[in-house]
Amino acid sequence: MAFKIIEGCVNCWACEPLCPSQAIYEAQPHFLTDARKCTECEGDFLHPQCATICPIEGVILDGVGLAVNPPGSLTGIPPERMAAAMAEIQAR
Amino acid sequence: MELKVLGQDTPAAPSPGGGCASSGCGGNSDHLAHLPEAIREKVHNHPCYSEEAHHHYARMHVAVAPACNIQCHYCNRKYDCANESRPGVVSELLTPDQAVTKVMAVAASIPQMTVLGIAGPGDPLANPERTLSTFRQLSEKAPDIKLCVSTNGLALPALVDELCQHNIDHVTITINCVDPEVGAQIYPWVFWNNRRIRGVEGAKILIEQQQKGLEMLVERGVLVKVNSVMIPGVNEEHLKEVSEVVKAKGAFLHNVMPLIAEAEHGTFYGIMGQRGPTHAELQALQDECAGDMNMMRHCRQCRADAVGLLGEDRGDEFTMDKIAEMEIDYGKAMETRKQVHEAIEADREAQRQRAGQCFVSLTELGGVARKETRPMLMAVATEGHGLINQHFGHAREFLIYEASATDVRFIGHRKVDLYCSGGDTCGDAETALQKTIRTLEGCEAVLCSKIGFEPWGMLEEAGIMPNGEHAMEPIEEAVAAVYREMAKDGRLDAQAPETLRMRA
The missing domain is CATH 3.30.420.130 (Dinitrogenase iron-molybdenum cofactor biosynthesis domain)
Structure with a gap:
């Protein structure tokens, strides 16, 4: 099983040095993980390090494809509130 | 009201650095005149620390530090934006080598530039290799430029000694609270010892590290400015206590800045409708805190890649592709800079x-x-x-x-x-x-x-x-x-x- 970085990653470099398996690498348009190297930090850390420091919700998926940090979990902004604010800005 | 005749009512002998030590003096636009000579010498041409200097000298930030180790409710980590001007936003992320080239180019083109800061767009000390490599190279190649760094303080105690090795004599710590209960309303989480720690517990760790870092810097003779973001209803009363605490620990300047919060920034405070302070509220709080220490009032809350005088941004003139076409003779530039600085002082x-x-x-x-x-x-x-x-x-x-x-x-x-x-x-x-x-x-x-x-x-x-x-x-x-x-x-x-x- 391996973690995956998807669209939305802002290339902040926070995860890269923390990975105990050197499975994360710089790429365009965003960082990627090497599925052959990723161990989900098994045996190294209690919590998978990339997803534990990542500041962007929804951009790191776990082994079964679920967002480790779902919307609202890092910023504290309720997703419906975010959606309403975005709709309001679009309508201006 | 009494009208003071300056030079008569106060025995204010002109100090070697020029200016006048009396607080009612028109020559003392700096409000730093009462500081010890050693400190005044360090800040007299620093646009961010000296109000008077900011009319004359320029600064620049290089955006080499994208990673962060905490989340603040006034920040959105999607930092790449050309239209916005607020801390934590940049257009172009640089490697340390690119940053050094850019600093040399700007210093040669804008001789008034005295200060290079690393301020983000993340936390400089959460990117120690990139930040320290930039400083290391610059202290060799551009010895006439002052180096500073600003940080949230979480990683500060661990890095204080390395910072001191690189000739950094100005550090800014953003301290918004000394009470973890207040902190929990500002910081949703911190990354600490390989865990994401939320709420009061996370805020408590951050506060402890900030205070420890402040003490360690002061012990080592490094000048520390404290930045605080005024968030109405969250910390505005509390900041008076913050001001007292940081002054007692030896910070030499306190900069109370207004919260910037707009929905389109996508920050927690922006989306949730938290308002910033009015001009009057900000000024009143600054005045109250000023009783305790030096208060900074000319901060422009620059972007992490700002270039030029405070309040202006010439970053567009120094993109990496434009710099590649410039020819820079830094030895010659240093001579010019020296002459320009002498003219400014005169x-x-x-x-x-x-x-x-x-x-x-x-x-x-x-x-x-x-x-x-x-x-x-x-x-x-x-x-x-x-x-x-x-x-x-x-x-x-x-x-x-x-x-x-x-x-x-x-x-x-x-x-x-x-x-x-x-x-x-x-x-x-x-x-x-x-x-x-x-x-x-x-x-x-x-x-x-x-x-x-x-x-x-x-x-x-x-x-x-x-x-x-x-x-x-x-x-x-x-x-x-x-x-x-x-x-x-x-x-x-x-x-x-x-x-x-x-x-x-």
Whole structure:
């Protein structure tokens, strides 16, 4: 099983040095993980390090494809509130 | 009210660094005059630490530090935006080598540049290799540039000694609270010892590290400025305590900044409708904290890749592809820089002398009108050098001064085009001019080099006296002169309407 970085990653470099398996690498348009190297930090850390420091919700998926940090979990902004604010800005 | 005759009522012998140590002195626009000589020497040409210096000297930030180890409710980590101007936003992320090339190019093109800071767009100390490598190279290649760093403080204790090795003598720590309960409303989480720690527990760790880092820096003789973001309803009362604590621990300057929160920034506070402070609220808190220590009022909350004088951003002139085409002879540039800095110092000294004379003449008022005159606010349009040298219509910000019968005091700045120029957030039919006039609310005069017919009329209508008669004069001298004229005309006898004063 391996973690995956998807669209939305802002290339902040926070995860890269923390990975105990050197499975994360710089790429365009965003960082990627090497599925052959990723161990989900098994045996190294209690919590998978990339997803534990990542500041962007929804951009790191776990082994079964679920967002480790779902919307609202890092910023504290309720997703419906975010959606309403975005709709309001679009309508201006 | 007593009118002080400067140089008579206070035995203020001119210090070797120039200027005057009395607090009512017109030459003391810096409010740093009472600091020990060693500290004044360090900050006298630092635009971020010295209010007077910021008229003359430029700074730049290089965006080498994208990673962060905490989340703040006023920050959105999607940092790449060309339209916004607020901390934590950049257009182009640089490697340390690119950053060094950029610094050399800017220093050669803008000889007034004295300071290089690393401020983000994440936390510089959460990117220790990139940050320290930049400093290491610059301390060798550009020894005439001051190096500074700003940080949230979480990683500070662990890195203090390495920072000191790189000749960094200015550090800014952002400290918004000393109480974890308050902190939990500002910081949703911190990354600490390989865990994401939320709420009060996370805030407590951050606060402990900040305070420890502050103490360690002071022990090692590093100058520490503390930045605090004023968040109405969250920490504005608490910041008075913060000010006392950080002063007791040896921070030399406290910078209380207003929260920037707009929905379009996508931050927690922006989306949740948390408001920033009004000009009056900010000023009142700064005044209260100023009783305890040096208060900074000229901060422009720069982007993490800003270039130029405070309040201006010439970053577009120094993108990596433009720099690649420049030829830089740094040895020669250092010579030029030295000459330019000497000329600036001579200019500043001359302005100080003239300001001193000007304030003595302010006391002539005593003979004209013995009546007590009230203090008032004036707005100033300037492009730098400490002069009234900008057309009203070109001003993107105004400096606000309070003039009274005894002195002229710098209060702060007000931006004309607000932080995000990406969209119109201010309502329907309001013109740019109306917005500008609203920005100047509470001021009774505006000083500029020139002004058009239309704004003249609208300003007058709004109770703000336009004045273009002091073009190219030193700001404080001109403000004092206008105050004197208005006092002579009897326009400053009565108390200003309460609403006017309160909104200042």
